[in-house]
Amino acid sequence: MNKKWIKTGVLLTFFILSGCQKAKDFSPPKETEETKTDIVIGATLASRDSPYLQTISEYMVAKAEEENITLMLEYADWDAEVQTQQLNEFRRRQVDAVIFCPVNTKAMQMPLKKLKEAQIPVINLNMRVDAVSSVYVDTYIGASNSQEASMAAEMVIEIFGADGGQIGIIEGAPGSDAQIYRTQTFVEQLTAHPEIEIVALGKGGWDREKARLAAWDMLTKYPKLQVIYCHDSDMAMGAITAVEDLNLQGRVQVIGISESEEYIQAVQEGRLYGFVTQPPEYEGITSIEKAVDAAGGMTLRAWYKSPIQIVTGENVELFIRSSR
Amino acid sequence: MGKKKFSWKDTGIKNKAFLKVGILIIAMFLVMVAAFAVIFQKSTIQEQGEYTRKRLKNTSEYLDTYLNEVSAIANETNYDYYLQNYLMNVKEGEGSNIIMKIQNYEMGTKIFSYAINNRTDVSSILVFGKKEVLLYKSLYSYRNAAVDYRGYPWYKDAVENPQKTIVTGPQSHVFLSGNTEKTLSLSKVISSSEDGSFLGVILIDINLNQIAEICTSSYGNDGSAFAILNQEGELVYSLQQADEILDFQNGDILEKLDQYISGNNSQETMIRLLDNRYQLCVKHMEDTGWNLVSLMPRSTILKSINNTIKFIVFFGTMLVIVVCLALNSILTQVIKPITLLKNKMDVAETSNLKVRAEVISQDEVGMLSQSYNNMMDRIENLMDQVVKEQESKRKFELEALQAQINPHFLYNTLDSIIWMAESKDNKVVQMTEALAKLFRIALNKGNEFITLENEIEHVRNYLIIQSMRYRNKFDYEITVDEAVKKCCTIKLIIQPIVENSIYHGIKWKKTKGNIKIKACKNDGKVWIEVIDDGAGMSPEVCRTILQADVKREDITGSGVGVRNVNARIKLYFGEAYGLQFESWEGKGTKVTICIPDLSVKGGVPIE
Numbered sequence: 001m002n003k004k005w006i007k008t009g010v011l012l013t014f015f016i017l018s019g020c021q022k023a024k025d026f027s028p029p030k031e032t033e034e035t036k037t038d039i040v041i042g043a044t045l046a047s048r049d050s051p052y053l054q055t056i057s058e059y060m061v062a063k064a065e066e067e068n069i070t071l072m073l074e075y076a077d078w079d080a081e082v083q084t085q086q087l088n089e090f091r092r093r094q095v096d097a098v099i100f101c102p103v104n105t106k107a108m109q110m111p112l113k114k115l116k117e118a119q120i121p122v123i124n125l126n127m128r129v130d131a132v133s134s135v136y137v138d139t140y141i142g143a144s145n146s147q148e149a150s151m152a153a154e155m156v157i158e159i160f161g162a163d164g165g166q167i168g169i170i171e172g173a174p175g176s177d178a179q180i181y182r183t184q185t186f187v188e189q190l191t192a193h194p195e196i197e198i199v200a201l202g203k204g205g206w207d208r209e210k211a212r213l214a215a216w217d218m219l220t221k222y223p224k225l226q227v228i229y230c231h232d233s234d235m236a237m238g239a240i241t242a243v244e245d246l247n248l249q250g251r252v253q254v255i256g257i258s259e260s261e262e263y264i265q266a267v268q269e270g271r272l273y274g275f276v277t278q279p280p281e282y283e284g285i286t287s288i289e290k291a292v293d294a295a296g297g298m299t300l301r302a303w304y305k306s307p308i309q310i311v312t313g314e315n316v317e318l319f320i321r322s323s324r
Numbered sequence: 325m326g327k328k329k330f331s332w333k334d335t336g337i338k339n340k341a342f343l344k345v346g347i348l349i350i351a352m353f354l355v356m357v358a359a360f361a362v363i364f365q366k367s368t369i370q371e372q373g374e375y376t377r378k379r380l381k382n383t384s385e386y387l388d389t390y391l392n393e394v395s396a397i398a399n400e401t402n403y404d405y406y407l408q409n410y411l412m413n414v415k416e417g418e419g420s421n422i423i424m425k426i427q428n429y430e431m432g433t434k435i436f437s438y439a440i441n442n443r444t445d446v447s448s449i450l451v452f453g454k455k456e457v458l459l460y461k462s463l464y465s466y467r468n469a470a471v472d473y474r475g476y477p478w479y480k481d482a483v484e485n486p487q488k489t490i491v492t493g494p495q496s497h498v499f500l501s502g503n504t505e506k507t508l509s510l511s512k513v514i515s516s517s518e519d520g521s522f523l524g525v526i527l528i529d530i531n532l533n534q535i536a537e538i539c540t541s542s543y544g545n546d547g548s549a550f551a552i553l554n555q556e557g558e559l560v561y562s563l564q565q566a567d568e569i570l571d572f573q574n575g576d577i578l579e580k581l582d583q584y585i586s587g588n589n590s591q592e593t594m595i596r597l598l599d600n601r602y603q604l605c606v607k608h609m610e611d612t613g614w615n616l617v618s619l620m621p622r623s624t625i626l627k628s629i630n631n632t633i634k635f636i637v638f639f640g641t642m643l644v645i646v647v648c649l650a651l652n653s654i655l656t657q658v659i660k661p662i663t664l665l666k667n668k669m670d671v672a673e674t675s676n677l678k679v680r681a682e683v684i685s686q687d688e689v690g691m692l693s694q695s696y697n698n699m700m701d702r703i704e705n706l707m708d709q710v711v712k713e714q715e716s717k718r719k720f721e722l723e724a725l726q727a728q729i730n731p732h733f734l735y736n737t738l739d740s741i742i743w744m745a746e747s748k749d750n751k752v753v754q755m756t757e758a759l760a761k762l763f764r765i766a767l768n769k770g771n772e773f774i775t776l777e778n779e780i781e782h783v784r785n786y787l788i789i790q791s792m793r794y795r796n797k798f799d800y801e802i803t804v805d806e807a808v809k810k811c812c813t814i815k816l817i818i819q820p821i822v823e824n825s826i827y828h829g830i831k832w833k834k835t836k837g838n839i840k841i842k843a844c845k846n847d848g849k850v851w852i853e854v855i856d857d858g859a860g861m862s863p864e865v866c867r868t869i870l871q872a873d874v875k876r877e878d879i880t881g882s883g884v885g886v887r888n889v890n891a892r893i894k895l896y897f898g899e900a901y902g903l904q905f906e907s908w909e910g911k912g913t914k915v916t917i918c919i920p921d922l923s924v925k926g927g928v929p930i931e
Contacts, residue, residue, distance in 0.1 A: 128403060131396040135489075144517065146405030185405065188431065192423075299487055301520035302402035 042090030043099040051260035059284025074180040080107035087111035096295035099284035112136040121294035139300040143278035145181035164195025170204040211238030276310030373592035395489035398512040407432030448529040450492035548620040556614035557582035798837035829858020857912035
């Protein structure tokens with residue numbers, strides 16, 4: 001009788017212990033970071049429609065393959081709800097690092113706070129979250145809107161030369177850092193050049209068609225208008241359409257910010273005077289690099305600033321060559 | 325509770341039951357109250373602890389959020405284009421464009437000015453380079469004394485942890501003149517967005533306005549004392565709501581608290597401070613290293629309970645009184661029929677057996693009353709029966725005695741004696757003697773009981789007389805076992821039967837008759853047989869001879885019927901005994917007398 005009990009006890013203990021062993025086996029692989037093969041990075045980008053983000057994602061995928069890490073790439077389709085869920089899902093899966101380009105700057109505070117509590121490093125890519133949310137991110141990789149605006153201002157000064165003239169601005173949707181600083185710094189930079197007069201401020205809402213209408217209004221209202229500065233190159237393409245519709249080619253120059261095949265081509269054709277761009281290559285590759293570093297426990301600095309350059313008809317061929 | 329109204333003798337059961345149940349109820353009530361008080365007290369303290377822990381957690385979260393919000397100002401310096409440019413200009417030194425530098429300064433410090441002008445909590449924002457202060461916005465003037473600030477924790481810790489926002493204080497910085505109030509400081513390294521290089525350390529001074537507001541609003545007014553202690557155990561902020569005000573400035577208290585905090589961090593405990601007991605609850609804040617301390621006086625926690633217990637005791641006492649009154653009336657009702665029954669019994673016992681209890685209900689008391697009534701009925705019946713039996717006995721005895729002094733028989737016998745005396749018959753002595761004996765035994769000093777020997781002697785004397793009177797008419801024979809001679813019987817039971825035999829049996833016989841008397845013991849009974857060979861009886865007469873209702877026309881002789889004998893035997897000895905008749909017409913009759921085997925002493929039968 002006693003022996004039977006002892007046997008049962010031993011068997012039970014064995015089963016329980018073997019059960020524990022199994023449970024351990026199922027836990028996510030985290031320990032072996034030296035080989036980098038087990039690193040999982042979750043990335044969510046605001047939209048798959050944006051040509052710029054599309055290009056970034058291509059670089060990210062390529063870099064991830066090179067580094068031999070797992071990249072879970074998601075798109076939020078401009079839906080803050082979707083992106084929140086994606087961030088929460090990354091947290092649930094205990095990924096090693098998160099890269100995200102926010103749908104909007106303020107909506108991600110709670111999921112970011114939770115990621116920080118879960119001690120998962122977060123890399124804020126391309127569009128910076130608001131000041132309070134940025135307390136919860138480890139680093140920001142992206143360009144300075146002010147710097148871009150400042151360079152756009154340089155381009156405008158170059159166009160006008162010493163004579164000066166009238167200029168109109170087509171802004172993106174109000175409220176974002178990009179909209180605020182691309183106007184603020186631009187205007188600030190031009191204060192030193194009283195010969196250049198800002199006469200019109202149109203609402204383009206990051207939309208090509210809206211930008212076309214805004215440009216049309218401006219051009220009809222201010223016939224002397226010589227330059228239209230758009231907060232992004234997409235809106236610039238809309239403005240160009242208006243210029244062409246009004247047969248003002250050559251008389252009115254349009255400049256934008258950010259690059260894509262289409263815009264480069266437009267520059268080559270002389271339709272778009274030029275644009276300020278931060279290369280997607282830098283953001284795509286750096287984001288993966290820094291994510292891997294952070295997953296490895298390395299401390300990141302607050303901002304990895306994208307290099308910025310001006311592309312106009314003069315250097316467009318060089319630009320194409322250097323980026324391929 | 326009205327106990328004095330009842331005397332112990334009258335309502336013993338009720339009072340006992342009342343006392344016992346009452347004590348039980350009161351004891352249960354006391355135990356319940358005590359158990360309730362202990363359990364409730366314990367759970368209330370525990371609940372209070374849990375509640376305080378939750379509240380501290382909330383408060384710590386609010387504080388974290390608030391501090392994050394302030395540190396966002398410091399954080400923002402890393403992203404501010406102009407500020408970065410300005411700090412770079414300063415770093416590069418004289419070579420940079422002065423206009424650009426001014427512009428960058430103006431633009432870059434905008435957010436600082438905004439924070440100082442619009443926020444109630446931010447009093448100073450300063451950026452320190454490696455050697456000197458690079459810019460400052462403050463309510464107070466900067467004292468440009470040669471202060472080596474690099475030794476201060478806010479600078480040292482920030483440089484050591486460039487990622488973190490360091491919270492220090494409360495302190496008042498020596499380089500800010502006019503600042504007398506203690507402020508908290510948030511400091512953080514500003515690094516270049518171009519290459520990550522060190523640009524300076526930003527120091528943001530905040531007063532306690534916002535912290536006070538957060539603590540007051542999330543902590544409420546509940547009689548507890550609340551304090552924020554920093555990593556070094558110094559007081560950052562305290563909120564006084566306790567009835568017994570705790571002076572957190574008191575070094576002893578802080579020291580004691582520090583001991584408790586370092587010893588125990590998660591669970592609330594009871595501690596003693598300045599002769600009062602407090603429930604101590606601590607929440608550690610990871611980011612700042614602060615400890616949120618809540619001290620709730622035990623008396624305050626238990627205040628509400630004590631009120632509740634008071635109410636329960638009051639309510640319970642009322643309830644116990646009501647229950648006792650109800651119990652009293654219930655018991656009275658239960659006892660009432662018993663008391664009534666008892667009273668009836670008392671009456672029955674002392675005077676009137678006719679009194680009967682009222683049967684009100686069908687319960688035990690009802691059944692008891694019914695049984696009592698039945699018993700009383702039976703007693704009454706028995707008493708009637710006894711009276712009747714005694715009357716019968718007297719009557720039959722009288723009849724029997726009357727029969728013995730039947731004038732006819734006496735006259736005839738005396739006539740015979742006279743006749744015999746005249747004829748000088750020498751048997752006259754024997755006859756006279758027999759007559760004398762006959763009467764002596766019949767009277768038997770008034771005793772009803774007699775030994776069988778005497779009874780036989782009585783019959784013998786009778787037969788002597790009769791055989792002399794009816795000369796040559798019959799012979800007789802008496803056989804008595806020695807064993808039965810001393811047995812007890814009632815007197816005058818054999819003689820009437822012998823008389824019957826002579827007058828109804830032998831008298832009508834042409835030839836000489838024979839009478840045999842036998843007495844013996846058998847089956848624990850005494851059997852006396854009187855056998856004659858006279859005329860006998862028809863079976864009908866034989867069957868009905870002992871029945872009371874049959875009037876027999878032909879009774880002659882002494883007139884005392886055999887029924888008298890039979891009835892007397894049954895009255896004295898019971899229904900099992902009596903007479904038996906067997907008769908054969910023309911051949912004779914046998915009468916068997918059955919009596920119990922008893923002996924006699926002093927005229928009374930004994931077993």
